[in-house]
Amino acid sequence: MIKRVKKIFEKIFRKDFKQIIREKMGEFKQAIVIRTDLGMGKGKMVAQGSHASLHAFQRAVDKSREIAYAWEEEGCRKIVLRAGSEKELMDVYEKARERKLPATYVRDAGETQLSPGTLTAVGIGPWRAKEIDEITRNLKLL
Amino acid sequence: MIKRVKKIFEKIFRKDFKQIIREKMGEFKQAIVIRTDLGMGKGKMVAQGSHASLHAFQRAVDKSREIAYAWEEEGCRKIVLRAGSEKELMDVYEKARERKLPATYVRDAGETQLSPGTLTAVGIGPWRAKEIDEITRNLKLL
Numbered sequence: 001m002i003k004r005v006k007k008i009f010e011k012i013f014r015k016d017f018k019q020i021i022r023e024k025m026g027e028f029k030q031a032i033v034i035r036t037d038l039g040m041g042k043g044k045m046v047a048q049g050s051h052a053s054l055h056a057f058q059r060a061v062d063k064s065r066e067i068a069y070a071w072e073e074e075g076c077r078k079i080v081l082r083a084g085s086e087k088e089l090m091d092v093y094e095k096a097r098e099r100k101l102p103a104t105y106v107r108d109a110g111e112t113q114l115s116p117g118t119l120t121a122v123g124i125g126p127w128r129a130k131e132i133d134e135i136t137r138n139l140k141l142l
Numbered sequence: 143m144i145k146r147v148k149k150i151f152e153k154i155f156r157k158d159f160k161q162i163i164r165e166k167m168g169e170f171k172q173a174i175v176i177r178t179d180l181g182m183g184k185g186k187m188v189a190q191g192s193h194a195s196l197h198a199f200q201r202a203v204d205k206s207r208e209i210a211y212a213w214e215e216e217g218c219r220k221i222v223l224r225a226g227s228e229k230e231l232m233d234v235y236e237k238a239r240e241r242k243l244p245a246t247y248v249r250d251a252g253e254t255q256l257s258p259g260t261l262t263a264v265g266i267g268p269w270r271a272k273e274i275d276e277i278t279r280n281l282k283l284l
Contacts (some may be wrong), residue, residue: 125156
């Protein structure tokens with residue numbers, strides 16, 4: 001069904017579908033922000049980052065199916081960033097919320113390594129890359 | 143709507159909804175397997191693991207909305223494992239496919255660090271924890 005819709009679009013616009021989306025909507029990305037001050041192991045980071053990614057994706061679908069779909073079409077671009085403290089983590093979350101970007105934070109269940117309720121990660125988007133960049137430009141890559 | 147359905151179930155069974163699901167369907171988990179022989183940095187691992195997680199989740203939704211939903215109700219339990227080679231990574235993927243578990247593998251786009259097309263991660267489930275454990279029991283935690 002989706003393939004047929006794509007083909008129709010491609011016929012109308014005489015362009016590749018990805019190209020149509022990119023020109024129409026700009027580029028999209030998802031930001032995953034992970035705390036680095038908790039001494040989390042790699043596996044823990046992957047688990048927390050995946051939580052953030054999935055939940056933020058679901059928020060994005062609720063907000064704009066078109067953007068979420070376009071992001072998948074583009075290959076699910078993700079950027080993984082570091083926050084040095086709970087404050088730094090939640091500051092970026094608050095900024096995202098203020099600007100009405102789809103965002104989510106992760107609290108650890110505390111079954112291993114961390115105490116229950118520890119804030120570990122934030123997911124933002126998929127959303128317009130430009131808007132994501134504006135609120136994350138101070139954070140370094142993990 | 144979902145809340146109303148939950149309440150109806152809870153009235154009928156005189157139990158908490160999570161409890162009903164657990165008793166009815168067992169426990170669920172998602173496995174994320176990451177290659178450790180590629181020298182990927184932490185951020186790269188988080189990105190690849192999140193790809194695997196999201197795509198495997200979408201496969202699971204296609205296969206059984208009930209299981210995907212129950213897994214979310216249970217708090218999205220994830221286990222992150224390591225594979226020491228491409229062979230080890232793809233062996234677990236093949237096992238999952240043979241048993242008809244929802245599974246996906248990730249190929250890196252090759253924009254940074256790795257050469258294009260490198261197999262980096264596998265996601266399996268969410269699915270019944272028992273069945274996930276059976277095919278991943280030889281892999282160590284990341």
